Every structure is written in structure tokens, then in C-alpha cells.
Amino acid sequence: MVDLLEVSGLTKRFGGLVAVNNVSFSVREKEILSVIGPNGAGKSTLFKLISSFLRPTSGEVRLKGERISNLAPHIAARKGVVRTFQETTIFKNMSVRDNVIIAHHLRSRANLFGFFLGTVAAKADEAAFGQSADDILALLGLASLAGETARNLPHGHLRALGIAIGLATNPSILLLDEPFAGMNHDETMRMVSMVRRLRDLGLTILLVEHDMPAVMKISDRVVVLNFGQKIAEGTPPEIQANDKVIDAYLGS
Ligand code: ADP
Numbered sequence: 001m002v003d004l005l006e007v008s009g010l011t012k013r014f015g016g017l018v019a020v021n022n023v024s025f026s027v028r029e030k031e032i033l034s035v036i037g038p039n040g041a042g043k044s045t046l047f048k049l050i051s052s053f054l055r056p057t058s059g060e061v062r063l064k065g066e067r068i069s070n071l072a073p074h075i076a077a078r079k080g081v082v083r084t085f086q087e088t089t090i091f092k093n094m095s096v097r098d099n100v101i102i103a104h105h106l107r108s109r110a111n112l113f114g115f116f117l118g119t120v121a122a123k124a125d126e127a128a129f130g131q132s133a134d135d136i137l138a139l140l141g142l143a144s145l146a147g148e149t150a151r152n153l154p155h156g157h158l159r160a161l162g163i164a165i166g167l168a169t170n171p172s173i174l175l176l177d178e179p180f181a182g183m184n185h186d187e188t189m190r191m192v193s194m195v196r197r198l199r200d201l202g203l204t205i206l207l208v209e210h211d212m213p214a215v216m217k218i219s220d221r222v223v224v225l226n227f228g229q230k231i232a233e234g235t236p237p238e239i240q241a242n243d244k245v246i247d248a249y250l251g252s
């Protein structure tokens with residue numbers, strides 16, 4: 001399998017605190033890779049580094065070999081590293097469908113941009129996850145709610161809309177920040193199966209998550225952080241049997 005995203009020696013200091021400490025791993029094409037770890041392990045910081053919302057103190061992130069770690073977040077997004085949209089960036093007074101269509105327009109601008117630059121990445125992105133707005137809504141279980149005003153959506157569906165908006169921008173890799181946070185069991189299971197379906201359609205997914213059982217169900221591979229360092233990497237069964245991981249979670 002091809003490595004799509006490479007994280008090498010990534011480090012972020014906040015004053016004397018090393019929130020992310022020399023972390024390296026790769027995300028392979030068409031896999032679901034999850035980053036887990038106890039509170040304060042550095043997950044959110046790592047997520048912000050990968051999505052270019054924070055600059056690393058040292059180390060780098062590469063997408064298809066191209067360094068993205070010093071780009072502005074919107075440029076990294078155009079290159080295909082797309083994080084899901086939080087509730088605050090959903091247009092609440094607009095319909096579910098219009099939210100996705102607007103994101104589609106942003107995508108075509110991104111494609112135009114890449115087209116004029118003639119970059120290899122832009123050409124590869126065009127072939128990546130080209131789904132129509134209606135296909136995307138159907139994939140995320142939102143087809144019957146397409147005409148609904150976004151603000152009327154229940155929590156789980158609003159979260160799905162955040163993913164739909166991200167998908168409409170045609171990502172190479174989709175970053176999900178705690179996709180199961182605040183969800184009940186049924187919502188979590190629905191989200192697990194939706195994300196797996198996206199992976200089966202060829203999307204690459206990196207998620208940062210707290211909910212261990214859901215992570216073990218959804219992931220192809222798992223990276224575990226503790227105190228900013230990577231302490232383990234492997235398949236869910238390997239991670240569940242790893243003594244360092246068990247100690248880190250029991251100690252938290
Ligand atoms: P997690 O998401 O795994 O709970 P975080 O990445 O949020 O962990 O935090 C890792 C460590 O970095 C924590 O000790 C946290 O207090 C610290 N930290 C995170 N963001 C900042 C910041 N902007 N300034 C200072 N310290 C921070």
C-alpha cells in the first residue's frame with residue numbers, strides 16, 4: 001500500500017511543554033488510521049499540526065511527497081488535506097443541500113486553481129473522491145433531510161453534515177476530530193458504518209478520537225500517543241494486547 005501522508009519527527013513545544021514529541025507515522029492510501037491517547041496526550045495538537053492550523057517546532061508533514069506543514073490551512077485544504085467542518089462553520093439558516101453545494105463551489109475553485117498551476121497533485125485530486133452533492137448526502141444518510149434547514153438537524157445528523165461539507169471539497173485525506181464525541185451508542189454505530197463506507201469507496205481517513213471501543217471497531221490501524229510521544233502503532237488487536245497502551249490508559 002502507498003503512503004499518502006507522512007508525519008516525520010513532528011514536534012510542538014508550548015514554552016517548556018512538549019505537547020507533541022518527535023512523532024512519526026504514515027497514513028496509507030484508503031485506510032482508516034486512528035490516533036488515540038489519554039487526555040493531554042497531544043491528539044488535538046497533532047491534529048492541528050497535520051491540518052496546518054499550527055506550525056511545528058520541528059519535523060514535517062508530507063502529502064504525496066509534498067511538504068505541507070508550513071502552508072496556510074486553506075492552502076493545505078486545497079491540496080487535499082481536509083478537516084471536517086465544525087458546527088460553527090455550517091450555514092445554519094441554509095438547507096442541508098445548499099451547504100453541500102456551496103462546498104462544491106469551493107471545490108471547483110480549488111480545481112481551477114490546481115488546473116492553472118498544472119500541478120500533479122491537482123490532477124491526482126480530480127481523480128480522487130469526485131462525488132456529486134446528492135451522492136454525498138445519500139452516503140451520509142442525509143438524503144431525506146436535504147431540504148431541511150441545517151439548524152433543525154439533530155446532533156448526529158449535524159455531525160454528518162460537517163463530514164458531507166468536507167467531502168464536497170474533494171479531499172485526498174479526510175481528518176476527523178473526535179467524530180463520536182457527544183454521540184450515543186446508536187449514533188456512534190451509524191457514524192462508524194458511514195466512515196467505513198467512505199473508506200470502502202476509496203477515501204483515506206485519519207481520525208483523532210477518545211472513544212476506545214469505537215476506534216477499535218472502525219480502524220485499520222491505530223497510533224497511540226502518551227505524553228506527546230508515540231508509544232504504539234498497529235492493528236486494533238495488536239493495540240488491545242499492548243502492555244504500554246494498557247498501562248497508559250489505566251494510569252490516566
Ligand atoms: P489531547 O487532545 O490528547 O487531550 P492536547 O493536544 O490538547 O491533548 O494537549 C497536549 C498538551 O499540550 C496538554 O498538556 C495541553 O495542556 C498542552 N497544550 C495544548 N495546547 C496548548 C497551547 N495552545 N498552549 C499551551 N499548552 C497547550
Ligand code: MG
Pocket residue numbers: 043044045
Ligand atoms: Mg483533544
